[in-house]
Amino acid sequence: xxxxxxxxxxxxxxxxxxxxxxxxxxxxxxxxxxxxxxxxxxxxxxxxxxxxxxxxxxxxxxxxxxxxxxxxxxxxxxxxxxxxxxxxxxxxxxxxxxxxxxxxxxxxxxxxxxxxxxxxxxxxxxxxxxxxxxxxxxxxxxxxxxxxxxxxxxxxxxxxxxxxxxxxxxxxxxxxxxxxxxxxxxxxxxxxxxxxxxxxxxxxxxxxxxxxxxxxxxxxxxxxxxxxxxxxxxxxxxxxxxxxxxxxxxxxxxxxxxxxxxxxxxxxxxxxxxxxxxxxxxxxxxxxxxxxxxxxxxxxxxxx
Amino acid sequence: xxxxxxxxxxxxxxxxxxxxxxxxxxxxxxxxxxxxxxxxxxxxxxxxxxxxxxxxxxxxxxxxxxxxxxxxxxxxxxxxxxxxxxxxxxxxxxxxxxxxxxxxxxxxxxxxxxxxxxxxxxxxxxxxxxxxxxxxxxxxxxxxxxxxxxxxxxxxxxxxxxxxxxxxxxxxxxxxxxxxxxxxxxxxxxxxxxxxxxxxxxxxxxxxxxxxxxxxxxxxxxxxxxxxxxxxxxxxxxxxxxxxxxxxxxxxxxxxxxxxxxxxxxxxxxxxxxxxxxxxxxxxxxxxxxxxxxxxxxxxxxxx
Numbered sequence: 001x002x003x004x005x006x007x008x009x010x011x012x013x014x015x016x017x018x019x020x021x022x023x024x025x026x027x028x029x030x031x032x033x034x035x036x037x038x039x040x041x042x043x044x045x046x047x048x049x050x051x052x053x054x055x056x057x058x059x060x061x062x063x064x065x066x067x068x069x070x071x072x073x074x075x076x077x078x079x080x081x082x083x084x085x086x087x088x089x090x091x092x093x094x095x096x097x098x099x100x101x102x103x104x105x106x107x108x109x110x111x112x113x114x115x116x117x118x119x120x121x122x123x124x125x126x127x128x129x130x131x132x133x134x135x136x137x138x139x140x141x142x143x144x145x146x147x148x149x150x151x152x153x154x155x156x157x158x159x160x161x162x163x164x165x166x167x168x169x170x171x172x173x174x175x176x177x178x179x180x181x182x183x184x185x186x187x188x189x190x191x192x193x194x195x196x197x198x199x200x201x202x203x204x205x206x207x208x209x210x211x212x213x214x215x216x217x218x219x220x221x222x223x224x225x226x227x228x229x230x231x232x233x234x235x236x237x238x239x240x241x242x243x244x245x246x247x248x249x250x251x252x253x254x255x256x257x258x259x260x261x262x263x264x265x266x267x268x269x270x271x272x273x274x275x276x277x278x279x280x281x282x283x284x285x286x287x288x289x290x291x292x293x294x295x296x297x298x299x300x301x302x303x304x
Numbered sequence: 305x306x307x308x309x310x311x312x313x314x315x316x317x318x319x320x321x322x323x324x325x326x327x328x329x330x331x332x333x334x335x336x337x338x339x340x341x342x343x344x345x346x347x348x349x350x351x352x353x354x355x356x357x358x359x360x361x362x363x364x365x366x367x368x369x370x371x372x373x374x375x376x377x378x379x380x381x382x383x384x385x386x387x388x389x390x391x392x393x394x395x396x397x398x399x400x401x402x403x404x405x406x407x408x409x410x411x412x413x414x415x416x417x418x419x420x421x422x423x424x425x426x427x428x429x430x431x432x433x434x435x436x437x438x439x440x441x442x443x444x445x446x447x448x449x450x451x452x453x454x455x456x457x458x459x460x461x462x463x464x465x466x467x468x469x470x471x472x473x474x475x476x477x478x479x480x481x482x483x484x485x486x487x488x489x490x491x492x493x494x495x496x497x498x499x500x501x502x503x504x505x506x507x508x509x510x511x512x513x514x515x516x517x518x519x520x521x522x523x524x525x526x527x528x529x530x531x532x533x534x535x536x537x538x539x540x541x542x543x544x545x546x547x548x549x550x551x552x553x554x555x556x557x558x559x560x561x562x563x564x565x566x567x568x569x570x571x572x573x574x575x576x577x578x579x580x581x582x583x584x585x586x587x588x589x590x591x592x593x594x595x596x597x598x599x600x601x602x603x604x605x606x607x608x
Contacts, residue, residue: 086427086429086453087427087429090401090405090427090428090429090452090453091405091425093401093452094398094401094402094404094405094407095405095407097394097397097398097401097402098398098401098402098407098411100398101394101395101398101399101571102567102570102573103398103399103402103407103408103411103565103567104407104411105411106565106566106567106568106570107402107407107408107409107411107412107565108411108412109559109566109568110554110559110560111554111559112550112551112552112553112554112568113568114551114568114569114570115574116568116570117567117568117570117573118570118573118574118575119575120573121395121570121573121575121576122575122576123390123391123394123576124394125390125391125394143450143451143452143453144448144451144452145451146447146451147447147448147449147450147451147452148394148397148447148448148451149390149394149447246416247416247418248416249416250414250415250416255413255414255415256414261407261410261411262410262413263406263407263410263421264410264413264416264417264418264420264421265418266406266410266418266420266421266422266425267405269406269421269422269424269425270419270422271422271423271425271426272425272426272427
């Protein structure tokens with residue numbers, strides 16, 4: 001088995017260095033590298049030379065690199081898709097449950113009102129939760145949702161059956177789930193097809209008991225339509241880990257909207273992320289050394 | 305099959321009237337009743353006459369009637385224990401997840417701070433969650449906790465095995481779980497044995513990553529010790545649906561403690577409660593008519 005020569009950059013990272021070594025590689029200067037593990041998530045990239053055959057990006061969503069135009073067909077690119085799935089999925093379930101059970105409102109209260117949450121709370125038991133973009137993260141939500149007594153309607157690119165979902169729809173029907181589901185979780189990649197997927201019509205279809213959870217990207221939701229829907233009670237609420245614009249500016253109506261919960265793009269916090277990325281790097285270095293297919297291969301045409 | 309004569313009081317309730325009738329009974333004035341379904345949860349009771357052989361209380365915890373001294377050995381008493389289990393269990397999981405994933409803090413934020421939750425969030429995946437008092441509610445939490453990748457340590461009166469828990473301990477070891485579990489959920493009845501079960505020692509044993517969830521009764525926790533532990537970071541946080549004193553007075557430090565989430569005794573809100581109580585009443589009226597054992601029989605000596 002060869003020992004892959006891997007560069008970690010632009011910055012060094014001791015946990016990733018260990019991961020490369022546990023995977024059977026060695027960490028080398030950029031000039032000597034045949035593979036690159038990218039640290040930091042904002043489209044930065046060291047200068048690539050021709051000997052670099054594989055680049056491991058550190059995040060699941062890679063649109064900042066797509067926008068920067070740095071992805072090429074000269075080598076293999078992998079994202080961290082799936083590596084953080086369980087952590088992000090847990091955050092998404094937490095947001096949905098916090099919404100449905102009124103915890104966002106309760107957390108802001110400073111006086112005891114025993115009836116404050118009476119008309120606000122509903123239950124996931126028996127409810128239909130649609131997961132739009134049931135990839136790694138969406139699939140990782142399913143055991144928890146089933147454990148809570150919900151049923152899951154999955155939406156995937158091709159609509160092939162997803163384990164644990166009672167039905168799976170193809171992505172071209174994504175807008176139709178809002179009329180069928182009690183609650184909708186957005187976990188789809190940000191692409192041209194998903195831009196402003198959720199507008200006034202979808203929110204009206206979701207209805208006054210429905211929660212919208214967005215852990216994907218802010219661009220999937222028309223923020224103005226959402227603010228209006230929340231203010232008018234068109235939907236029960238929205239729990240957003242991502243927003244458009246992001247960061248959400250001070251004074252934005254979502255900060256003070258009682259039906260909204262905003263977390264600062266934090267369902268995948270660094271304290272939980274680094275150990276999971278290190279696991280992925282270790283596994284992919286091992287696969288690279290063995291000539292096996294890497295995890296998280298980027299589809300350059302699809303853009304994710 | 306006889307048609308039980310059931311009184312509903314002190315107030316009438318149309319949903320419970322329907323439930324009595326669906327269970328095969330008829331609703332009658334108090335003087336003609338052989339059974340009583342009590343409406344309202346504060347220890348009130350119509351005057352009982354000797355012909356009343358069964359009293360259905362409307363809540364799972366019955367200490368207000370125990371304190372009022374109205375429970376007697378002259379008839380059968382049933383509580384609503386178990387009827388609300390799934391709803392309360394969902395609320396408890398929501399509180400625990402909201403705590404562990406930093407949603408209580410996030411809900412209070414009015415500015416975007418991408419790192420605000422970095423050191424705050426942990427995960428239930430791989431964590432040990434102790435359920436102190438794994439009766440109907442505690443057991444109903446287990447599928448969701450397992451779906452989230454946690455493992456469950458159950459504590460029950462006698463320590464008999466609980467399905468889904470990797471271990472079950474008897475109640476006399478309840479204080480010992482704080483050193484073993486990552487997080488502790490209190491779901492035990494309020495009795496002399498559980499009063500101030502959680503004090504400074506237990507909180508210290510739980511440790512700086514640990515969340516305490518109380519959906520049982522406020523009396524199980526020494527509030528002063530808890531306030532100190534939260535202020536000093538002895539534990540990660542507390543999510544409380546019940547408090548001591550209750551209602552929690554305005555200005556109490558728990559209202560503004562960043563590590564605390566308080567819900568106003570609302571994991572069992574009336575909007576979710578009434579349909580579940582009606583189901584229980586229907587089933588118990590059917591059993592009463594058939595001479596079968598009723599659900600939720602009160603153990604007068606144990607006081608629940």
